[in-house]
Amino acid sequence: MTVHDRPIEREAPAGRGRRGLAGPSLVAFLALCERDVYVTLRREFLAFLSQSLLQPIFFLFVFGRVLPEIGAAQGSYGTQLLPGVIALTLVLTALQNVALPLVIEFSFTKEIEDRLLAPIPVAWVAVQKVLIAALRGMVGGVLIIPLGELILPGGVDLSSASWPGMVAMIVVGALAGACLGLVLGTVVPPNRITVAFGLILTPLIFTGAAFYPWQALDSLRWFQILTLANPMTYVSEGMRGAFTDLPHLADGWVVLGLVVSLTAFGWLGVRGFVRRAVD
Amino acid sequence: MPLVEVHGLRKRYAAGAAEAVAGIDFAVREGEIFGLLGPNGAGKTTTIGAITTRVKPTGGRVTVDGFDVARDPVAVKQRIAVVPQRPNLDRSLTAMENLVFHAAYFGEPRGARRRRAQEMLDRMGLGDRGADKVDEYSGGMAQRLMIARALMHEPRLLVLDEPTVGLDPQSRLFLWAMMTDLRARGVTLMLTTHDMVEADRLCDRIAIVDHGRIIALDTPRGLRRLLPAQEGLEVTLAGPQPLEIAAEKVDGRADDDRWHARIYGALTPSDLAAAVRDAGRELIELRRVEGSLEDVFVHLTGRELR
Numbered sequence: 001m002t003v004h005d006r007p008i009e010r011e012a013p014a015g016r017g018r019r020g021l022a023g024p025s026l027v028a029f030l031a032l033c034e035r036d037v038y039v040t041l042r043r044e045f046l047a048f049l050s051q052s053l054l055q056p057i058f059f060l061f062v063f064g065r066v067l068p069e070i071g072a073a074q075g076s077y078g079t080q081l082l083p084g085v086i087a088l089t090l091v092l093t094a095l096q097n098v099a100l101p102l103v104i105e106f107s108f109t110k111e112i113e114d115r116l117l118a119p120i121p122v123a124w125v126a127v128q129k130v131l132i133a134a135l136r137g138m139v140g141g142v143l144i145i146p147l148g149e150l151i152l153p154g155g156v157d158l159s160s161a162s163w164p165g166m167v168a169m170i171v172v173g174a175l176a177g178a179c180l181g182l183v184l185g186t187v188v189p190p191n192r193i194t195v196a197f198g199l200i201l202t203p204l205i206f207t208g209a210a211f212y213p214w215q216a217l218d219s220l221r222w223f224q225i226l227t228l229a230n231p232m233t234y235v236s237e238g239m240r241g242a243f244t245d246l247p248h249l250a251d252g253w254v255v256l257g258l259v260v261s262l263t264a265f266g267w268l269g270v271r272g273f274v275r276r277a278v279d
Numbered sequence: 280m281p282l283v284e285v286h287g288l289r290k291r292y293a294a295g296a297a298e299a300v301a302g303i304d305f306a307v308r309e310g311e312i313f314g315l316l317g318p319n320g321a322g323k324t325t326t327i328g329a330i331t332t333r334v335k336p337t338g339g340r341v342t343v344d345g346f347d348v349a350r351d352p353v354a355v356k357q358r359i360a361v362v363p364q365r366p367n368l369d370r371s372l373t374a375m376e377n378l379v380f381h382a383a384y385f386g387e388p389r390g391a392r393r394r395r396a397q398e399m400l401d402r403m404g405l406g407d408r409g410a411d412k413v414d415e416y417s418g419g420m421a422q423r424l425m426i427a428r429a430l431m432h433e434p435r436l437l438v439l440d441e442p443t444v445g446l447d448p449q450s451r452l453f454l455w456a457m458m459t460d461l462r463a464r465g466v467t468l469m470l471t472t473h474d475m476v477e478a479d480r481l482c483d484r485i486a487i488v489d490h491g492r493i494i495a496l497d498t499p500r501g502l503r504r505l506l507p508a509q510e511g512l513e514v515t516l517a518g519p520q521p522l523e524i525a526a527e528k529v530d531g532r533a534d535d536d537r538w539h540a541r542i543y544g545a546l547t548p549s550d551l552a553a554a555v556r557d558a559g560r561e562l563i564e565l566r567r568v569e570g571s572l573e574d575v576f577v578h579l580t581g582r583e584l585r
Contacts, residue, residue, distance in 0.1 A: 024353065024357060024385075024386055025353055027384075027386040027478065028384045028385070028386070029384075031383035032384065034380075035369075035380045035383070038380075039372070043371050043395070109371050110363070110366070111370065112367075113333075113363060114335065114366040114367060115384075116382035117356055117360070117361055118385065119351065119354075119384070119385060119386075120356075120384075121352070277333075278332070279292060279333065279334045279335065
């Protein structure tokens with residue numbers, strides 16, 4: 001029985017060896033991205049859409065349509081709500097798309113191993129996960145805009161929107177969520193993940209200024225301060241600033257909050273990942 | 280130059296814990312099959328982990344093809360492939376896609392990937408199962424697919440962790456034939472096992488590891504010589520009468536019309552054959568008794584359970 005009918009080729013492809021390692025690593029990085037995009041589009045697209053959009057659709061419908069309809073909220077509430085729900089979708093979709101697969105791949109399926117053995121520094125594997133999850137978050141977040149047009153009574157009003165601001169907030173918001181997910185996915189032990197998700201996701205959703213403008217919390221000072229600890233607050237408020245001319249957390253604070261959150265969680269997450277990956 | 284060099288490798292997983300590997304030295308020569316044999320928890324998997332960049336040594340140095348695993352992990356990863364103990368296939372992909380994407384990670388040109396993947400599937404007897412999702416694969420098939428995947432980027436060193444655990448006899452024989460064949464093609468193989476038959480049959484050299492140290496390293500035959508007083512000759516003659524012979528010790532018994540005996544002493548097989556002929560007896564079987572590798576293993580590592 002022969003496994004090979006030709007000798008193993010010895011000539012090394014270009015770029016192998018001590019020099020030019022960035023070349024093979026870049027190739028591997030892009031190939032990992034290609035695999036993830038392929039799986040998202042070909043295998044998981046409906047699952048991805050429902051996981052990412054179902055909850056925001058209900059938030060939009062119940063808070064933006066039902067409550068004003070029965071007189072429990074003002075008709076203009078939808079304008080406040082939409083940027084918040086986009087922020088929520090960005091952050092949560094990106095977060096869950098890093099954290100959940102990571103926990104499963106590290107402990108149960110061990111799928112991460114083939115990536116860790118690819119010719120790429122281990123930290124890049126973490127960065128690649130963040131990037132793809134952020135991309136998924138962005139797709140989810142952007143899709144909320146047409147959904148808002150369908151669901152909200154007043155539709156979506158983009159007349160006072162800042163397009164560069166929106167694009168920047170969508171990209172940065174999704175990255176912030178993904179970095180948070182990287183921390184969760186690497187810090188939480190696999191047997192605690194359901195508990196951890198329950199304990200972390202609900203407060204994250206409701207203290208992130210998605211359903212109320214931060215400015216309006218003046219009368220509830222302690223809660224207003226508490227929300228500043230949630231990275232999502234900066235995404236929601238930044239999004240509100242980019243979408244509307246309604247009062248929102250000052251741009252400077254939004255930028256600071258996002259920079260701190262990205263740096264801190266990005267660093268912690270990559271460090272956590274490398275520790276999980278290399279004993 | 281050896282392909283793998285391990286110098287004074289040490290690994291302690293947590294401060295205060297016992298050392299999983301407590302100073303190991305060995306070298307794997309290019310083109311050989313090298314076995315790491317040892318009880319559970321002896322340090323085999325940690326040693327493999329260090330060579331494959333997945334475990335960071337707390338002491339010592341490991342190089343693959345001259346590249347230090349701690350300093351140049353990417354260069355090392357380009358030269359090695361690992362077949363793990365438990366399946367780690369990409370379950371979102373088909374068998375074919377598993378191979379194709381793996382090749383992509385290693386920069387195999389796009390056109391060549393699919394062709395080579397089909398070739399590997401054919402060789403592993405999975406030629407018509409390429410479109411199946413891998414969750415539908417049996418244990419033996421998953422393992423053959425992992426080997427196919429490992430070979431996609433033409434590694435210099437193939438590392439197999441407990442490769443035949445849980446395989447049916449057919450899969451085991453296939454795997455053994457494949458490993459021998461790979462060696463013939465110049466691939467260096469390293470495997471961990473506690474299957475003595477496997478180690479004996481496949482490995483050119485074996486390191487026996489226990490308590491984080493190498494306690495013996497030799498060819499399977501060389502290891503057997505470590506057994507005290509196990510050498511002797513086993514002989515079967517036609518006719519039930521005992522053979523009169525001068526030897527240290529003769530354990531003989533008659534069985535039907537044959538005489539079986541184990542003879543210990545300085546006697547060589549040709550001495551014994553001559554004595555049989557001189558006595559006018561018919562020789563049916565004569566073989567040298569060597570202790571089994573299992574005897575050696577138990578002799579060196581003791582009998583207590585781990």
